[in-house]
Amino acid sequence: MSTLPCTTLSLPHPPNNTSYTTTPTTLFKSLSSSTNLSHLKQLHAQILKSHPDPSHSLLSRLLLSSLPLSPSLHYPLSLFHQLPNPPTHLCNKLLRHLSRCRHPENALFVYEKMRQQGVSLDRFSFPPLLKAVSRVSALAEGVEIHGLACKLGFDSDPFVQTVLVRMYAACGKVMDARLVFDKMPSPDVVAWNIIIDGYCQSGHYDIAFNLFEEMRNSDVKPDEMILSTMLSACGRAGKLSYGKAIHEFIEENDIVVDSHILSALIAMYAGSGSMDLAQKLFEKTSARNFVVATAMVSGYSKVGRVEDARKIFDQIVQKDLVCWSAMISGYAESDQPQEALRLFSEMEVSGLRPEPVTMLSVISACAHLGALDQAIWVHLYVDKNGFGGALSINNALIDMYAKCGSLERARGVFEKMPRRNVISWTTMISAFAMHGDASNALNYFSQMKIANVEPNAVTFVGVLYACSHAGLVEEGRQIFASMVNEFNINPKHKHYGCMVDLYGRANLLREALEVIETMPLAPNVVIWGSLMAACQIHGEIELGEFAAKQVLELEPDHDGALVFLSNIYAKERRWEDAAMVRKTMKNSGISKQRGCSRIELKNEVHEFLMADRSHEQADQIYEKLNEVVSEVKQVGYSPNTCNVLVDIEEEEKKELILWHSEKLALSFGLISSKKDSCIRIVKNLRICQDCHTFMKLASKVYDREIIVRDRTRFHHFKHGYCYCKDYW
Ligand code: ZN
Numbered sequence: 222m223s224t225l226p227c228t229t230l231s232l233p234h235p236p237n238n239t240s241y242t243t244t245p246t247t248l249f250k251s252l253s254s255s256t257n258l259s260h261l262k263q264l265h266a267q268i269l270k271s272h273p274d275p276s277h278s279l280l281s282r283l284l285l286s287s288l289p290l291s292p293s294l295h296y297p298l299s300l301f302h303q304l305p306n307p308p309t310h311l312c313n314k315l316l317r318h319l320s321r322c323r324h325p326e327n328a329l330f331v332y333e334k335m336r337q338q339g340v341s342l343d344r345f346s347f348p349p350l351l352k353a354v355s356r357v358s359a360l361a362e363g364v365e366i367h368g369l370a371c372k373l374g375f376d377s378d379p380f381v382q383t384v385l386v387r388m389y390a391a392c393g394k395v396m397d398a399r400l401v402f403d404k405m406p407s408p409d410v411v412a413w414n415i416i417i418d419g420y421c422q423s424g425h426y427d428i429a430f431n432l433f434e435e436m437r438n439s440d441v442k443p444d445e446m447i448l449s450t451m452l453s454a455c456g457r458a459g460k461l462s463y464g465k466a467i468h469e470f471i472e473e474n475d476i477v478v479d480s481h482i483l484s485a486l487i488a489m490y491a492g493s494g495s496m497d498l499a500q501k502l503f504e505k506t507s508a509r510n511f512v513v514a515t516a517m518v519s520g521y522s523k524v525g526r527v528e529d530a531r532k533i534f535d536q537i538v539q540k541d542l543v544c545w546s547a548m549i550s551g552y553a554e555s556d557q558p559q560e561a562l563r564l565f566s567e568m569e570v571s572g573l574r575p576e577p578v579t580m581l582s583v584i585s586a587c588a589h590l591g592a593l594d595q596a597i598w599v600h601l602y603v604d605k606n607g608f609g610g611a612l613s614i615n616n617a618l619i620d621m622y623a624k625c626g627s628l629e630r631a632r633g634v635f636e637k638m639p640r641r642n643v644i645s646w647t648t649m650i651s652a653f654a655m656h657g658d659a660s661n662a663l664n665y666f667s668q669m670k671i672a673n674v675e676p677n678a679v680t681f682v683g684v685l686y687a688c689s690h691a692g693l694v695e696e697g698r699q700i701f702a703s704m705v706n707e708f709n710i711n712p713k714h715k716h717y718g719c720m721v722d723l724y725g726r727a728n729l730l731r732e733a734l735e736v737i738e739t740m741p742l743a744p745n746v747v748i749w750g751s752l753m754a755a756c757q758i759h760g761e762i763e764l765g766e767f768a769a770k771q772v773l774e775l776e777p778d779h780d781g782a783l784v785f786l787s788n789i790y791a792k793e794r795r796w797e798d799a800a801m802v803r804k805t806m807k808n809s810g811i812s813k814q815r816g817c818s819r820i821e822l823k824n825e826v827h828e829f830l831m832a833d834r835s836h837e838q839a840d841q842i843y844e845k846l847n848e849v850v851s852e853v854k855q856v857g858y859s860p861n862t863c864n865v866l867v868d869i870e871e872e873e874k875k876e877l878i879l880w881h882s883e884k885l886a887l888s889f890g891l892i893s894s895k896k897d898s899c900i901r902i903v904k905n906l907r908i909c910q911d912c913h914t915f916m917k918l919a920s921k922v923y924d925r926e927i928i929v930r931d932r933t934r935f936h937h938f939k940h941g942y943c944y945c946k947d948y949w
């Protein structure tokens with residue numbers, strides 16, 4: 222601990238025309254009647270003029286009078302600094318004010334001075350001091366103060382015990398909090414609430430529920446505070462029936478349902494998917510303030526009902542940060558990233574400063590949108606507003622840039638980070654993997670180990686993905702073995718999926734099948750799908766048919782498997798089988814997600830659906846598309862309809878495939894962007910074979926770099942090639 226934060230005093234000179242009486246009694250009187258700080262400072266200056274060495278009692282008086290007048294407490298603190306051997310009661314008063322002010326850490330300076338000058342602490346010193354410590358989570362100091370309280374025999378005082386429980390809980394040391402709590406002979410409802418909340422905050426809901434039962438058996442009556450703590454715990458732990466029982470208890474005992482209880486109830490019902498119950502509560506309540514409305518906004522957002530959330534959001538007059546953040550993340554998570562970003566700018570205009578959590582939603586919206594210009598803007602905003610130091614924000618920025626197609630910028634953020642954790646390394650490695658840069662993925666993986674950061678299960682997914690897409694069979698095999706043997710990580714579906722993919726792509730189909738047959742988990746759709754795709758690439762019909770049937774067993778309308786089977790059956794003239802598949806295809810066509818491509822131009826994002834004519838430049842776009850089609854046909858393109866999943870005539874299929882959303886986005890990009898700029902497209906589904914070929918040829922004909930991000934990875938098209946080497 223260093224010296225006091227403000228040790229020098231700038232004092233105003235007393236005005237010349239005012240004359241102050243200097244007898245101690247009148248001075249004391251004027252001090253007590255002082256109602257603002259500048260008046261008090263004038264008196265102080267006057268005192269110094271007539272008494273260069275003011276008495277102890279005069280300074281103490283001045284300090285006491287200044288406490289309620291100085292919200293920042295800078296002035297009282299500087300007076301305190303000049304005061305030798307301050308009396309305990311004065312220190313306690315100052316501590317009490319400090320424990321409630323904006324800079325509770327200054328309480329520690331007071332404590333330090335008390336210790337240095339041998340001022341004794343009494344039972345009233347500890348509660349405000351420990352409260353301040355809790356607020357700044359200063360565990361080391363808290364432990365020291367706890368030791369002193371024991372030495373002085375105050376550790377059995379219930380007030381001191383309660384603040385000790387609070388201090389340990391606030392510092393995340395719930396076990397230590399429990400040790401103190403268990404020594405309390407008869408804890409009151411406040412102490413119970415602190416310890417129960419401590420367990421909830423650290424995710425130990427079962428212990429929290431047991432303690433709540435224990436409390437009720439010990440005849441302590443629950444108050445509003447603890448009831449809302451319990452209700453939020455029920456919401457987060459998914460204990461709806463327990464929460465309903467508490468709700469009944471509240472109604473039976475005529476407990477006043479304040480806005481905290483009400484929002485906890487709403488959050489609980491929303492969290493367990495019973496949004497209708499939450500809605501009923503909300504509609505019949507009279508305590509409908511903005512806290513409650515905000516709970517409704519987050520509830521609707523969480524269950525994906527953003528329109529309903531927005532209706533309530535628009536009705537709230539005084540929106541706070543929690544409310545804005547809930548609405549923004551609602552949009553970000555329900556595939557409306559543009560709306561999330563629009564709302565964020567609105568919030569900014571309203572003058573509210575975002576919190577890191579809001580920033581994370583905005584960054585994730587940007588990543589989702591895949592728009593590089595917006596991403597650069599968000600990054601600038603992050604730096605300008607001082608969020609750039611936070612680890613989680615930087616990790617999110619890496620992911621955002623990677624998903625917006627700029628591996629370089631992702632790497633730039635990573636390299637500049639002062640501190641990196643396993644998430645930072647994993648995000649960077651996955652970014653390389655997603656972009657098909659296997660050698661850097663492996664390179665960073667070894668650097669990570671050199672930096673003594675232990676990889677986790679997600680890291681291995683990234684590394685194995687990189688290996689499988691680059692055909693690095695031996696490396697992948699070794700890494701998989703090291704994951705199990707060296708790092709004791711149990712492989713999950715994703716790891717096995719990568720291994721099946723690794724062998725499958727390398728035409729080691731026997732090994733791929735062996736992975737599936739020996740894995741201890743039940744293979745899922747993705748794993749059988751990988752094997753099927755490998756069989757398709759390598760023309761292994763028999764095994765492919767088997768894999769496709771396994772896929773359909775798990776997901777009867779899986780379009781890849783249906784298309785694959787119908788192609789085999791048609792080729793082998795197995796008409797009955799082919800008819801069966803076609804029937805399923807017809808029935809499943811309805812529920813399929815529509816393809817959608819986005820392209821960003823001059824800070825605006827344009828969206829295209831398949832055969833979309835809603836764009837204002839639709840005519841020009843289709844005209845350009847016709848031109849592109851005839852250009853690429855000259856270098857060998859012919860529409861590849863074998864993946865089209867509709868039962869229609871071949872000619873119509875050709876039309877449909879030419880109107881795929883990414884082709885429309887490309888045509889628009891070619892009309893509207895600068896000649897040498899890179900065209901970046903984001904597609905919500907996997908890019909189809911035909912569009913992949915089309916993009917390759919277009920990149921050659923127009924000499925343009927085209928980057929398409931599809932659901933799983935990036936395709937960089939340049940000079941007629943794709944970085945994925947047609948492996949995806
Ligand atoms: Zn396509």
Ligand code: ZN
Nearest residue numbers: 936943945947
């Ligand atoms: Zn590709």
